[in-house]
Amino acid sequence: MNTETTAASPQLRFYRLKEVIGDRKKGIPGIIPVSRSAWYAGIKEGIYPKPVKLSERTSAWRSTDIDELVKRLFNESQPVEG
16 A cells, blocks of 8 residues: 555545534534434435445445535535625
8 A cells, every 4th residue: 555645645544424514412522413303304305425334223324425515515605706
């Protein structure tokens, strides 16, 4: 493996649902603070990234997918100059 490529690549990690949307009861702030049903509806509509199955009962989202989503949502919220 090329160490130059590895060093330049962002480190991949996985986020569980509570990390992505947050959990008020446990005091976990969400990266994308929407309800669970809105999150899954957004996945179905293609707005949010699909999860990765880590096991039969465990799903998670790639950090790179969530980072790209945050950038896209931020860019869409910025006013267009001109």
